[in-house]
Amino acid sequence: RTVYVNGDYLPEEEAKVSVFDRGFLMADGVYEVTSVLGGKLIDFAGHCKRLARSLAELDMTNPHSDDDWLAIHRELVARNGIDDGMVYLQVTRGNPGDRDFAFPPADLPPTVVLFTQAKPGLADNPMAQTGMRVISIPDIRWGRRDIKTVQLLYPSMGKMMAKKAGVDDSWFVEDGLVTEGTSNNAYIVKGNKIITRALSNDILHGITRAAVLRFAAEAQMEVEERSFTIDEAKTADEAFISSASAFVMPVVEIDGAAIGTGKVGHVVPRLREIYLDEMR
Ligand code: PDD
Numbered sequence: 408r409t410v411y412v413n414g415d416y417l418p419e420e421e422a423k424v425s426v427f428d429r430g431f432l433m434a435d436g437v438y439e440v441t442s443v444l445g446g447k448l449i450d451f452a453g454h455c456k457r458l459a460r461s462l463a464e465l466d467m468t469n470p471h472s473d474d475d476w477l478a479i480h481r482e483l484v485a486r487n488g489i490d491d492g493m494v495y496l497q498v499t500r501g502n503p504g505d506r507d508f509a510f511p512p513a514d515l516p517p518t519v520v521l522f523t524q525a526k527p528g529l530a531d532n533p534m535a536q537t538g539m540r541v542i543s544i545p546d547i548r549w550g551r552r553d554i555k556t557v558q559l560l561y562p563s564m565g566k567m568m569a570k571k572a573g574v575d576d577s578w579f580v581e582d583g584l585v586t587e588g589t590s591n592n593a594y595i596v597k598g599n600k601i602i603t604r605a606l607s608n609d610i611l612h613g614i615t616r617a618a619v620l621r622f623a624a625e626a627q628m629e630v631e632e633r634s635f636t637i638d639e640a641k642t643a644d645e646a647f648i649s650s651a652s653a654f655v656m657p658v659v660e661i662d663g664a665a666i667g668t669g670k671v672g673h674v675v676p677r678l679r680e681i682y683l684d685e686m687r
Contacts, residue, residue: 408487408522408523409483409486409487410422410483410520410521410522411479411482411483411519411520411521411522412424412518412519412520413516413518413519413520414519416482416483416486419522422520424502424518424520425502425504425518427502427503427504427505427506428499428501428502428518429499429500429501429502429503429511430497430499430500430518430557431499432506433508434556434557434558434560435465435499435500436497436498436499436500436517436518436556436557437458437461437462437465437467437497437498437554437555437556437557438495438496438497438498438555438556438557439454439455439457439458439495439496439555440454440493440494440495440496440651440652441454441480441493441494441496441651442492442493442529442651442652442654443484443489443490443491443492443493443494443523443529444491444529444530444683444686444687445490445491445687446484446489446490447687448477448480448481448484448494449651449686449687450614450615450618450651450686451477451480452473453614453617453618454496454614454651455473455476455477457555457612457614458476458496458498458555459473461554461555461556462498464551464553464554465500465554465556466510466513467498467500467517468513468517470498470516470517470519471519476496479521480494480496480521483521483522483523484523487523487525488525489523489525490525490527491525491526491527491528491529491530492523492524492525492526492527492529493523493524493526493529493651493652494521494522494523495521495522495523495524496519496520496521497518497519497520497521497557498517498518498519499517499518499520499557500515500517500518501515501516501517501518502515502518503515526652529652530654530683530687532653532656534575534653534656535656535657535671535676535679536671537659537671538656538657538658538659538660538670538671539574539575539576539648539656539657539658539659539660540574540575540658540659540660540661541569541574541575541576541577541578541588541658541660541661541662542568542569542572542574542577542578542661542662543577543578543579543580543585543637543661543662544565544568544577544578544579544580545579545580545581546579546580546581546586547561548561548562548579550608550609551608552586552587552608552609552610552611553606553607553608553609553610553611553612555611562589562590563589565577565579565589566589566590569589574660576588576589576590576591576648577589578593578637578640578661580636580637581609583636584604584634584635584636585604585634585635585636585637585640586604586609586610587604587610587611587613588648588650590650590652591613591648591649591650591653591656592604592610592611592613592615592616592648592649592650593646593648593658594619594646594647594648594649595635595639595640595643595645595646595666596643596644596645596646596647596672596674596675597643597644598644599627599628599629599674600628600629600630600631601620601623601628601629601630601631601674601678602631602632602633602635602643603616603620603630603631603632604632604633604634604635605632605633605634606632613649613650613651614651615649615650615651615654615655615682616649618682618685618686619649619655619678619682620632622678622681622682622685623678626677626678626681628674628678637661637662640661640666641661641662641664641666643666643667644666644667644672644674645657645666645667645671645672645673645674645675646658646659646661646666646675647675647678649682654679654682654683655675655678655679655682656679657671657672657675657676657679659671
């Protein structure tokens with residue numbers, strides 16, 4: 408696999424990042440994940456815009472223009488022959504040459520790493536037919552979840568808690584209300600209405616979320632941006648998650664309780680189809 412590091416396209420075995428890199432020592436960096444379907448980048452402009460925002464919130468300079476980022480993404484997709492898969496992009500605050508809590512001078516070049524992952528049949532994930540099962544766990548992450556940082560230890564632990572419980576993912580709960588999934592935004596459906604938490608520093612502003620809500624409104628569905636409890640979710644007709652890599656994925660069970668019929672409903676597959684049709 409060819410990866411990108413600071414301007415170079417290299418075989419992955421030859422790519423190097425310093426042990427003093429602040430991404431490695433302090434999780435001081437941000438990332439984006441963009442899906443590729445049939446060789447096409449999905450919602451690239453959205454990811455580029457959020458990347459710029461994440462960097463700005465952390466006082467980091469965006470090392471590239473949107474056009475440059477696009478060119479790098481396309482080059483990597485081409486070099487690795489990616490048909491279906493994803494491009495991972497990470498920008499960290501770079502290598503100050505030592506360990507220090509204070510940020511290095513702003514002119515220190517950041518470390519830019521991109522790589523691809525092939526995922527043949529990404530849009531045909533069988534889970535879209537069966538639905539996912541989730542458990543709820545406390546949200547003990549930091550207070551700036553709107554910044555897409557590489558600090559993913561607790562989301563990883565949440566995934567492992569789900570695995571241990573024999574289910575697919577965890578939904579985070581704070582003050583009795585669902586924030587989001589470990590790596591996705593969370594929704595419930597009641598009748599023709601789609602309910603998902605409003606944007607704030609408490610959740611990542613999902614690029615897929617923005618598109619899904621737009622398409623839902625265009626399809627005459629009602630959209631309510633507000634928080635909900637696990638109890639309300641358990642009595643909903645349907646539930647789902649959205650993310651760049653899962654698109655729209657039904658959730659059929661929460662903490663052992665079946666949502667609606669316990670089977671994939673009608674609204675969520677329709678939304679998934681609309682999303683994939685519009686974005687491909
Ligand atoms: N995760 N919430 C969290 C905590 C996330 O990590 C993600 C994305 C989302 C959905 O955002 P988007 O629709 O822009 O992908 C919500 C990515 C896919 C990941 O970490 O792999």
